[in-house]
Amino acid sequence: xxxxxxxxxxxxxxxxxxxxxxxxxxxxxxxxxxxxxxxxxxxxxxxxxxxxxxxxxxxxxxxxxxxxxxxxxxxxxxxxxxxxxxxxxxxxxxxxxxxxxxxxxxxxxxxxxxxxxxxxxxxxxxxxxxxxxxxxxxxxxxxxxxxxxxxxxxxxxxxxxxxxxxxxxxxxxxxxxxxxxxxxxxxxxxxxxxxxxxxxxxxxxxxxxxxxxxxxxxxxxxxxxxxxxxxxxxxxxxxxxxxxxxxxxxxxxxxxxxxxxxxxxxxxxxxxxxxxxxxxxxxxxxxxxxxxxxxxxxxxxxxxxxxxxxxxxxxxxxxxxxxxxxxxxxxxxxxxxxxxxxxxxxxxxxxxxxxxxxxxxxxxxxxxxxxxxxxxxxxxxxxxxxxxxxxxxxxxxxxxxxxxxxxxxxxxxxxxxxxxxxxxxxxxxxxxxxxxxxxxxxxxxxxxxxxxxxxxxxxxxxxxxxxxxxxxxxxxxxxxxxxxxxxxxxxxxxxxxxxxxxxxxxxxxxxxxxxxxxxxxxxxxxxxxxxxxxxxxxxxxxxxxxxxxxxxxxxxxxxxxxxxxxxxxxxxxxxxxxxxxxxxxxxxxxxxxxxxxxxxxxxxxxxxxxxxxxxxxxxxxxxxxxxxxxxxxxxxxxxxxxxxxxxxxxxxxxxxxxxxxxxxxxxxxxxxxxxxxxxxxxxxxxxxxxxxxxxxxxxxxxxxxxxxxxxxxxxxxxx
Numbered sequence: 176x177x178x179x180x181x182x183x184x185x186x187x188x189x190x191x192x193x194x195x196x197x198x199x200x201x202x203x204x205x206x207x208x209x210x211x212x213x214x215x216x217x218x219x220x221x222x223x224x225x226x227x228x229x230x231x232x233x234x235x236x237x238x239x240x241x242x243x244x245x246x247x248x249x250x251x252x253x254x255x256x257x258x259x260x261x262x263x264x265x266x267x268x269x270x271x272x273x274x275x276x277x278x279x280x281x282x283x284x285x286x287x288x289x290x291x292x293x294x295x296x297x298x299x300x301x302x303x304x305x306x307x308x309x310x311x312x313x314x315x316x317x318x319x320x321x322x323x324x325x326x327x328x329x330x331x332x333x334x335x336x337x338x339x340x341x342x343x344x345x346x347x348x349x350x351x352x353x354x355x356x357x358x359x360x361x362x363x364x365x366x367x368x369x370x371x372x373x374x375x376x377x378x379x380x381x382x383x384x385x386x387x388x389x390x391x392x393x394x395x396x397x398x399x400x401x402x403x404x405x406x407x408x409x410x411x412x413x414x415x416x417x418x419x420x421x422x423x424x425x426x427x428x429x430x431x432x433x434x435x436x437x438x439x440x441x442x443x444x445x446x447x448x449x450x451x452x453x454x455x456x457x458x459x460x461x462x463x464x465x466x467x468x469x470x471x472x473x474x475x476x477x478x479x480x481x482x483x484x485x486x487x488x489x490x491x492x493x494x495x496x497x498x499x500x501x502x503x504x505x506x507x508x509x510x511x512x513x514x515x516x517x518x519x520x521x522x523x524x525x526x527x528x529x530x531x532x533x534x535x536x537x538x539x540x541x542x543x544x545x546x547x548x549x550x551x552x553x554x555x556x557x558x559x560x561x562x563x564x565x566x567x568x569x570x571x572x573x574x575x576x577x578x579x580x581x582x583x584x585x586x587x588x589x590x591x592x593x594x595x596x597x598x599x600x601x602x603x604x605x606x607x608x609x610x611x612x613x614x615x616x617x618x619x620x621x622x623x624x625x626x627x628x629x630x631x632x633x634x635x636x637x638x639x640x641x642x643x644x645x646x647x648x649x650x651x652x653x654x655x656x657x658x659x660x661x662x663x664x665x666x667x668x669x670x671x672x673x674x675x676x677x678x679x680x681x682x683x684x685x686x687x688x689x690x691x692x693x694x695x696x697x698x699x700x701x702x703x704x705x706x707x708x709x710x711x712x713x714x715x716x717x718x719x720x721x722x723x724x725x726x727x728x729x730x731x732x733x734x735x736x737x738x739x740x741x742x743x744x745x746x747x748x749x750x751x752x753x754x755x756x757x758x759x760x761x762x763x764x765x766x767x768x769x770x771x772x773x774x775x776x777x778x779x780x781x782x783x784x785x786x787x788x789x790x791x792x793x794x795x796x797x798x799x800x801x802x803x804x805x806x807x808x809x810x811x812x813x814x815x816x817x818x819x820x821x822x823x824x825x826x827x828x829x830x831x832x833x834x835x836x837x838x839x840x841x842x843x844x845x846x847x848x849x850x851x852x853x854x855x856x857x858x859x860x861x862x863x864x865x866x867x868x869x870x871x872x873x874x875x876x877x878x879x880x881x882x883x884x885x886x887x888x889x890x891x892x893x894x
Contacts, residue, residue: 182206182214182279189216191281201229207274212281213292217274225266225542227273265542285613285685286749293617294321318548318579319618325585326565327620328524330444332673333366334665335648337625338373339448340595342652346373347406348423353653355427361658366669368427369526369568369648371448374420376404378459380496394489395496398453400464401513424521443669444523446566449513451530451550455489457499458509468509469502475535493532500536503549510557517561524566527554531574547576555583568622573611581618586646588622589615593636593650601632602714602789605639606690609680609699616644616677625650628657631789635712637664638791641817642678642699642710647671663817666844668885672813672821674701674708681709681747689714696741696786700748705810706820707748707796713739713786737788744781745796751778755798764809764851764875768793768817773851773876775799795819797851802828803836806894807853810840814849814878822848824887831893840890845881848890852877860891 182191183206189197207215220227282288338346341354351370358364377396403420410417417423424445452458458465460472474497477490501509514525533550537543558567569577569587581587590608594600604624612621623645626636637660640647647664649656665671681698689697689712697712715737745751745763752759761778769792776782784792797809797820810826812819824841831837835857842848853875859868861881868879881888 181208181212182216182281191279199230204229205274209278214279215275216277216279217272218276219273220271223269223271225269265538265540265545267539268542284749285682286679289613290321290617294323319581320583322585322616322618322620325583325619327585328564328566330367330446330524330566331586331620331646332671333443333646334363334661334669334671335367335369335625335646336365337369337371337648337650339369339371340593340625340627340650340652342373344373346371348410348417350653351427354651357653357656358651361656361661362667363658363661363665364669365648367444367446367523367648369446369448371526372528374403374407374447375449375454376400376402377454380459394455395492396454397456397459397462397499398450398465399459399462401516419520421520428521444566445521446524446526446568447517447522448526448528450528451533451554452498452500453509455529456493456496458501460499465499465501468505470499471502472497473500473536473539474498475532476538477535498532498536503540503546506550507553507556510553511560514557514561522562524562524564524568525558526568526570528570530569530572530577532571534574534576543576544579547574548580551577551580551584552582559583569619570622573615578615578618585619586622587615587619588624589619590624593624593626595627595630601635602712602716603690605635605712606697606714608639608643609678609697612643612677612679613685616679621645621677627651627655628660629655630657633657633660635789635791637661638710638793638817639678639699639712640664641672641793642674642701642708644674644677644701646673663815666816666846666885670843670885672703672816672818672844674703674818674821676701678710682749683747691715693737694739696739696784698741698743698747701818702748702750702754703812703818703820703823705754705797705823705826706812707745707751707754708818708820709743709747709794709796710791711741711743711784711786711794712791713737713788715739716788738785740783740785742781743784743794745776745778748796751796751798756800758801759798760801762799762807764797764799764811766795766797766811766814766819766849766851766876768795768814768819771814773811773849773871773874775851775853775875793817799851800826800828800838802838803830803894806836807851808838808892809851810838811849811851812842813844813846813881815847816844819849831891836894838890838892838894840892841887842881842890843887844885845883847878848881849876849878850892851875852892854894857893859893861888863889863891 182189184200184204187198187200188195189200203219205217205219207217209215218227218229278292280288280292336354336358338351342350376399378399379396407420407423408418415426417426427445458468458470460470475494517525533547534543537546540546559565565583565585567584567586569584572587573589589611590604591600593604608621608623615621621643623640623643625648627633628649628651641664678699678701681700684698687695689695693715697714699710701708745765763776763778764773765776766773786792795811797811799807799809801807808828810823813822816822822842822844824843827839829837855870855872856877859866859879866879868877870877
């Protein structure tokens with residue numbers, strides 16, 4: 176009997192590959208095939224409304240994966256653009272027909288399934304249950320792009336510094352100068368700088384100018400003008416009087432960079448922060464500068480589903496005091512004015528925060544999808560026009576409306592903040608980013624947020640970012656650095672060894688809870704040009720859900736740690752065959768970063784790893800090449816870096832001019848290079864200069880030093 180792979184409704188059950196994934200499906204639910212294995216799920220109604228709710232039930236075997244939820248509600252609403260659009264929040268916009276509310280697809284590889292489905296429908300994906308994908312369609316196809324169709328900004332490959340956790344809103348030019356100098360003195364000058372919240376001209380209407388403002392009320396301030404505040408005007412910096420932001424940035428880029436100490440470390444780019452609506456509380460409606468954008472005080476209306484699980488002082492404050500919302504027809508003009516001013520000051524890009532607030536302001540504007548799309552398209556257009564590149568970082572943008580509308584933006588933070596002062600948030604941060612990257616890694620380069628290099632979790636966070644395929648930037652306070660952590664992520668010239676994909680959980684972790692189940696470790700995998708990388712993390716003991724701000728970490732009774740075990744295998748790298756040669760027999764070389772040991776293992780082999788809380792280990796996995804007279808060779812890379820294989824650009828195994836077999840490797844960077852070799856080579860050379868090497872015959876580990884700069888080098892290993 177042939178089982179249909181196309182989703183369909185049979186006897187009141189939604190069937191996929193012969194299995195009931197939803198039961199109690201009403202007669203008004205529609206299924207429209209989309210290819211041989213996928214379908215759009217929709218619904219009709221006798222009455223028009225701005226919101227329709229359809230209740231269906233989950234079979235018992237699926238409830239176990241859904242935290243014992245007995246039923247699932249599909250909420251479909253209208254949008255002003257088309258009756259087929261499925262999300263809105265404007266009660267004045269109604270529909271009775273929604274044909275593309277959910278997209279479902281099935282397959283046997285969860286990573287390829289997500290990628291192929293996103294590329295197929297260009298709409299929202301949410302990896303959900305069993306082997307199918309539930310895609311809540313916010314609007315019609317073609318409203319956003321897959322990451323492969325976006326231009327990734329240059330900053331993601333360079334080490335950066337954000338001023339946020341260093342100063343919060345108390346950032347000053349003097350503090351920025353002090354911070355940059357302390358990095359330079361440590362030998363790791365940031366290549367990009369984010370001047371975060373605290374530079375803008377804002378007002379907190381609840382307080383007088385000289386009154387101390389509670390931190391939580393900072394988030395109801397409103398933007399008064401487009402220029403910088405008085406902290407960035409008429410100040411003394413770098414032995415020069417700076418009159419404004421433009422002169423300060425020029426000084427940073429030019430005068431600071433030509434000092435003898437750092438002339439090789441000129442800053443490549445400087446970003447500034449602003450909110451999607453201008454500032455946390457929007458813009459000041461009574462401001463003369465802002466009046467041209469027709470702002471109105473609007474009060475957010477969060478959905479009931481959000482209110483049920485979101486604990487956020489910021490949201491509570493803006494609900495109470497409102498947002499000065501710019502007229503959507505004027506938002507492009509606002510962004511263009513703001514960004515053209517910043518560009519004239521020498522700013523290279525922007526970090527745009529507070530994006531999800533717009534989804535709560537859709538009433539009267541055609542719904543949250545329509546309003547979000549207008550804001551997002553205007554933002555992307557202005558960034559491209561004024562910065563001549565896709566230099567945009569999106570933050571607080573995990574709402575589905577952003578995902579549906581992201582046609583150009585290529586970098587977005589995919590987690591809660593790092594929050595260095597919240598002990599119970601640390602492991603949750605790492606786990607959340609990894610799981611969120613299943614979906615969001617198909618749409619953007621995930622941004623893991625900054626972290627402190629001088630923090631009790633710094634090694635843990637640093638190792639995770641080495642696997643993330645993301646940018647690496649810290650937010651250290653001046654003089655508070657651990658360069659031993661930084662140098663495991665960053666080359667001396669500021670370049671980072673970024674993996675090729677988004678770091679995601681391994682298959683055996685997809686349906687476990689590595690944060691609070693008390694038994695599971697989290698494994699994250701990624702690939703480079705010629706190697707794979709696996710990280711294993713103990714993320715348990717993150718605290719209650721939802722996490723409670725200020726809660727203290729409490730270790731289990733009778734033990735200071737939660738020691739857990741899991742198995743690691745080369746096959747945890749899901750697409751390892753894509754980076755191996757066509758004659759690969761499945762054997763791999765595994766290098767342990769923590770122990771510095773090397774072992775040979777078949778692809779399906781495995782070994783046990785045990786870790787305490789906030790402990791981790793990283794393994795480089797390199798498919799073994801066999802060439803010549805059964806010579807077995809596998810490059811590992813720069814073995815003192817978390818992602819050692821990220822340094823390897825290419826490998827060519829062939830005979831040299833004298834007829835001897837040779838492995839020729841292109842490597843970017845400097846430091847200790849390592850490779851697996853089943854026998855001792857005759858010689859090693861770097862850029863045609865012979866190099867002394869160390870060979871461990873027991874493990875097959877070959878190592879030697881790459882001196883000089885961090886430019887690409889050619890290694891020749893002759894047998």
